[in-house]
Amino acid sequence: MLSVQVGERQKADASVPAVPAPDARLADLRPGTSGRVTAIDEAVEPSTARRLFDLGFAPGAEVTVLRKAPLGDPVVFQVAEYEVALRRVQAAGIHVRRMA
Amino acid sequence: MSGHCGPAATRTVTGTNRLALVGSPNSGKSTLFNALTGLRTKTGNYPGVTVARYEGTARVGEHEVVIEDLPGTYSLDPISPDEQVVADVLDPDNPELGTPDAILVTIDATTLRRSLGLLAQVMQTGLPLCVVLTFRDELTRRGGTLDVAALRRALGVPVIGVTSGSRNDLAQLQSMLLDPAAWERPVLPPPTDPSQRRAWVESLLRSAAYEVPEADHRTRRIDAVLLHPLWGTLVFFATMFAFFQIIFTVAAPLQDAVQSVFDWLGTLVTDYVSNPLLAGFLGNALIGGVGGVVVFLPQIALLFLMISVLEGSGYLSRAAFLMDRIMAKAGLEGRAFVALLSSLACAIPGIMATRSLPSAKDRFATMMAAPLMTCSARLTVYVLLTGLLVGPGTTVGPFGAQGVVMFALYLLGAVSAMATAWVFKRFSSRSGPVLPFYMEMPSYRMPRPRTVAEAMWSACKGFLQKVGRIILLVTVALWLLLSLPTHSDAQLRSAGVNPADRTAVSAYEVNHSYAAGIGHAMEPVFEPLGFDWRINVGVLGSLSAREVFVATLGQVAAAQNPDQPAKTLAHMTYTDGPHQGQKLFTPATTAALLVFFLYALQCMSTIGVMRRETGSWRWPAVAFGYMFVLAWTMAFLTHTVVGLLA
Structure with missing residues (x-):
């Protein structure tokens, strides 16, 4: 389910290569950049969505990508003033708007 | 789940209040919890360390x-068995667990925004509650501010700030524990709707003048190095690697000291006990057997010292973060890494730590893999055998060869555990939802010396209790099997043994003991691995606890040559069979x-805890x-390969 959506997103990215689209998935953000959570994807299991909300990934929350693990996954995010690691699969289920 | 969670929480004395700690x-x-009750539980910096249920009694004055x-x-929306326990205990409609009279909610002042969400859920239970605000010193260090009195007014429940180690803060909290019924209650419960709840949290943060730290x-600077792709x-x-080098280099002189105490005790027995049977019991069973195991106390202490320091500093979470991708290869996740790492101390806490795994499939796969991790009981066997395999002075490059062998054994155990988990995950059914992976990365903190000391103390105490009970019992039983039946002088002479030659008599008696009979009966199974009857007896005895193997060999050595038990082991030879007279502990046999x-489940306690955690004999079997x-297969391959190389 998620992989299909990632595929669509990559197509969308390819059509506007110069400026990254403001709406993205959290998994697409580079380390050092931030985004504001807009929604949890509907394809995400309700229990997982609920947990992401409880962890601070709530609409309106600011998330900064801090660093990736040496093997690229998982990724450490700063959200709600603390640091939490998520796997890319989870981060791909979080819609964000890029911040300057 | 709840049925396996330790002592049932019931009100034992009427009028005694029962409080639950939530956070x-x-x-x-x-x-x-430790500060209030004095009951020792392991604490640390790693998310998810408290999976078992702990209860304690706090004394407040005379109450x-x-x-x-x-x-x-x-x-309180659970996704794992241990979270389910929290939800069940706090659910007043759940009669099984008994609802607490009041709740203490610990809230980390540096993560207030997130923690207030949990608080809102706890407040909805309607039970009296008191907020305990922790890590205010860290909030101040990081430039954040919080008006505790204003937070209290805005929440409508008591809020008490505690600084770890401060007796004043603790006394204030203790004085409140006696009368939760008098605690201030909020006028309205917090909203349940997610967006309204967010607004509730934001308004609280504003009222409390919360300046974001x-x-x-x-922590960022340290992580820049410790989580760096290359340096990390x-x-x-x-x-x-240092972990294992330290276990050897630092422990060695301490072990020598313990050994010398037992040697001295041994000379006392030889000098003052004239009855040969009593002397044999004291010297071989007690001092030779039990002493041989107690020698490993320094290593156990060091192992737990280092695990506790890594945990308390926050590095264990980083290690899990670095290892997650590799765990994913076995189909597991970071929380399983915690279980496997705990198994380095002992498979029992490791198996219990699998409760934090949301997925039942992950739980069983991790439980099957955990006993392969090198536990501290294996350590005693490894130390003894590694000592026989390579001399203490041998080096590999700049490193001690014994440390290298140990590292390899730990690595092989870990790799085998991963492979096992993968196999079990692969062949289990594919049903059930994929559960999320998330892991908090706590700030680096100085490990608290008291916490470290407590972890070491409880590990050493547990080890000595095990030595004092099960190991002592099995050692005595093995001693009896090794010493009986006794032989008269006439019998000895007819067998061609001079009754005056003490060493020859001992050797003859051991070789014709009941234990020898049992060991010989096991030979068809273990002969291909190079094991003789004495090793077989050790393997059989080690089913109760792996350390018994060390005790058994100590006893056998002491019985065969009471004057020089330490040297005997290295020069032991096969007593009969096709290899008679050849060295027993060849590199091939020792490696096998x-x-x-490394692979055998020689531990009754692990089997017992698996039975308890899974609710059937199927998984332990x-x-x-x-x-x-x-x-058996791996030992056979090792025996063959090393035999060809040597």
């Missing part, structure tokens, strides 16, 4: 208050024995069976 992992909950330390949780620059990986391996202990087959 997210890392919120200082277990530290507070007692029962306090239950619930597993750490981020939410700066990012923890110290190097530091991880260096840390793991090491590998056998599967684990024992697959591990025995694996152990």
